[in-house]
Amino acid sequence: xxxxxxxxxxxLGPGDPDLMSVRAHxxxxxxxxxxxxxxxGRKGQARQIVDGLLAQDAVEIPMEYPxxxxxxxHDPRYNVLLSAFYEEVTQHxxxxxxxxxxxxxxxxxxxxxxxxxxxxxxxxxxxxxVEVVPAxxxxxxxxxxxETPITWGDDVLTVLMGTLPQDKLVDHIKRTDALVIMKIxxxxxxxxxxxxxxxxxxxxxxxxxxxxxxxxxTKLSDMTDSGTPYFxxxxxxxxxxxx
Amino acid sequence: xxxxxxxxxxxLGPGDPDLMSVRAHxxxxxxxxxxxxxxxGRKGQARQIVDGLLAQDAVEIPMEYPxxxxxxxHDPRYNVLLSAFYEEVTQHxxxxxxxxxxxxxxxxxxxxxxxxxxxxxxxxxxxxxVEVVPAxxxxxxxxxxxETPITWGDDVLTVLMGTLPQDKLVDHIKRTDALVIMKIxxxxxxxxxxxxxxxxxxxxxxxxxxxxxxxxxTKLSDMTDSGTPYFxxxxxxxxxxxx
Numbered sequence: 001x002x003x004x005x006x007x008x009x010x011x012l013g014p015g016d017p018d019l020m021s022v023r024a025h026x027x028x029x030x031x032x033x034x035x036x037x038x039x040x041g042r043k044g045q046a047r048q049i050v051d052g053l054l055a056q057d058a059v060e061i062p063m064e065y066p067x068x069x070x071x072x073x074h075d076p077r078y079n080v081l082l083s084a085f086y087e088e089v090t091q092h093x094x095x096x097x098x099x100x101x102x103x104x105x106x107x108x109x110x111x112x113x114x115x116x117x118x119x120x121x122x123x124x125x126x127x128x129x130v131e132v133v134p135a136x137x138x139x140x141x142x143x144x145x146x147e148t149p150i151t152w153g154d155d156v157l158t159v160l161m162g163t164l165p166q167d168k169l170v171d172h173i174k175r176t177d178a179l180v181i182m183k184i185x186x187x188x189x190x191x192x193x194x195x196x197x198x199x200x201x202x203x204x205x206x207x208x209x210x211x212x213x214x215x216x217x218t219k220l221s222d223m224t225d226s227g228t229p230y231f232x233x234x235x236x237x238x239x240x241x242x243x
Numbered sequence: 244x245x246x247x248x249x250x251x252x253x254x255l256g257p258g259d260p261d262l263m264s265v266r267a268h269x270x271x272x273x274x275x276x277x278x279x280x281x282x283x284g285r286k287g288q289a290r291q292i293v294d295g296l297l298a299q300d301a302v303e304i305p306m307e308y309p310x311x312x313x314x315x316x317h318d319p320r321y322n323v324l325l326s327a328f329y330e331e332v333t334q335h336x337x338x339x340x341x342x343x344x345x346x347x348x349x350x351x352x353x354x355x356x357x358x359x360x361x362x363x364x365x366x367x368x369x370x371x372x373v374e375v376v377p378a379x380x381x382x383x384x385x386x387x388x389x390e391t392p393i394t395w396g397d398d399v400l401t402v403l404m405g406t407l408p409q410d411k412l413v414d415h416i417k418r419t420d421a422l423v424i425m426k427i428x429x430x431x432x433x434x435x436x437x438x439x440x441x442x443x444x445x446x447x448x449x450x451x452x453x454x455x456x457x458x459x460x461t462k463l464s465d466m467t468d469s470g471t472p473y474f475x476x477x478x479x480x481x482x483x484x485x486x
Contacts (some may be wrong), residue, residue, distance in 0.1 A: 020258075073396075113393055115392070134262065134380055134384060140353050147368070161399075
């Protein structure tokens, strides 16, 4: 009888390979099967991070999204396409694991923090063994890049997605001390307007490609571009108690 | 002329040494001077995490808090004592660095996320070179321990300290999707009451000693103890969009 393998959901951290965990590094070097999401026609950001760290004979399993930004996320077709895709990928991984193979799934950032891996995890966890390796979040990479602590003392930290409606963004921006905004991309102008309404625009920083070679850190009020790439995070630092 | 050294504020992650970053691991093994906070008479949690990872001849610099929970944080004497302590430690580290030594300062969790190191950083950054190595936060360790993702889709995540007034806790608990509460300890009963008022008590998990040998994960409603240790984090998972 074949021994069932394990799926490892391995967080890679914010982008600099030197910031992945010792456990992640060890699992990658030993992996025979490595799966990762990517946009069709691209190498994939997660795969890029592990360049040079995989065994020569590791079998790579690219999982290509059928859609990324071509259809808005609230369009019903988006969910239909994505859920069929996750289902198909899940069946492929289950077959591999049941044939006795371990599979490492590469995850940008921390796997359980707004990650794509979660959609596989929800489908896999009751069927085959799954282990999750946490990682440094993209937002930790971003606030470290600003060279300023994000939260002090009793500060409240709120994490918002740029995909939220503007009035909801404003409501949360007004009430928090420290703030992180992710998933900005095409929501950039809405997010900027919400920060102005919420009174935090002047204190906001935009970090692009945190911890990666092309990292930039800019006061949001100094931005001249009308948009920003996907790997962008807005940071507003807390100002709480400090002896 | 002596070359000035560098202070490295090195995040160690949530507690399992296997979860520190590759960079942190390398810096620790090469360090000649290693400083860390601890409560007087204790070994210190940060020092404990790096057991077996330091060079035999590394010089250890324990920094002992003059006060931890003996005086409430809002008592004016607390700030006076702490700020004199941070000042003294800072002067010692500056002298070492100016004599040409590098110093690794051990930081539990991520250095810029509610960390004690920030109080040194604020005093050091304009005087000597300081580099900060981000790390996996204690909260990432805690939500991974629950084996359930913390945030999906557009979920709002709010991070609260148990030291906040109860009405402020309730206000934020009501408005968020996903929730993390830290600094619980002696605030445990207040936090429980706030979660009940805010309608999230039944969905809350208590994680003690996340990623460490004595880790426990308990539904908060199943807790029979009237208190909880310092290394405790409450988690309420978001329920957002998922294809």
